[in-house]
Amino acid sequence: MGATGRGAVTAPEVMTVIEEVVADAGLEAVRLGECALEVVLPGERKLQTTCRFEVGDHALAVHAFVARNPDENHAAVYRWLLERNLKMYAVAFAVDAAGDIHLDGRLPLHAVTAPEVDRLLGVVLTYADESFNTILELGFATSIRREWDWRRSRGEPTGNLETFRGWLERD
Numbered sequence: 001m002g003a004t005g006r007g008a009v010t011a012p013e014v015m016t017v018i019e020e021v022v023a024d025a026g027l028e029a030v031r032l033g034e035c036a037l038e039v040v041l042p043g044e045r046k047l048q049t050t051c052r053f054e055v056g057d058h059a060l061a062v063h064a065f066v067a068r069n070p071d072e073n074h075a076a077v078y079r080w081l082l083e084r085n086l087k088m089y090a091v092a093f094a095v096d097a098a099g100d101i102h103l104d105g106r107l108p109l110h111a112v113t114a115p116e117v118d119r120l121l122g123v124v125l126t127y128a129d130e131s132f133n134t135i136l137e138l139g140f141a142t143s144i145r146r147e148w149d150w151r152r153s154r155g156e157p158t159g160n161l162e163t164f165r166g167w168l169e170r171d
Helices: 011-025 074-085 114-139 141-154 159-170
Strands: 028-031 036-042 048-055 059-067 091-095 101-108
Touching: 011 028, 011 036, 011 048, 011 114, 036 114, 048 114, 059 091, 059 114, 074 091, 074 114, 091 114, 101 114, 114 141, 114 159, 141 159
Parallel strands: none
Antiparallel strands: 028 036, 036 048, 048 059, 059 101, 091 101
16 A cells, blocks of 8 residues: 555655654755655764665655775675675665765655665665775775875874774784
């Protein structure tokens, strides 16, 4: 049946469901026209992930930026993302024309319910946050190493690089 318990579901009804879930979760959101909403999801590894919902004629689209185009090791990054896609719910990793990494998914409008929107927010946050450091390690190791060495040579704080300390000191 869908968001309202009736057969056909309208874009305004779907937007209402999304806005209610977002408000109940206490998340920051911005309405982008009649059929789109952008939500900021707070993370731990990736400090925030912006998730955009777009309501179309037949489906709710979900988009989230995860990381910019890797500097190096593209094959390993993409292989890791594709292997990860096999285990994911509702969204999958994708690469845009610039090579940037996103999470992208679609849900039929009749399947949009408050619990399902909450679950979508949860999976986007989980997948973006849990994947972030691995993407950085695989695709930006040289830049991370350079930054680590520069900061240590000058006695600068390395707090935001501490998660990589193990392989940085091992190499």
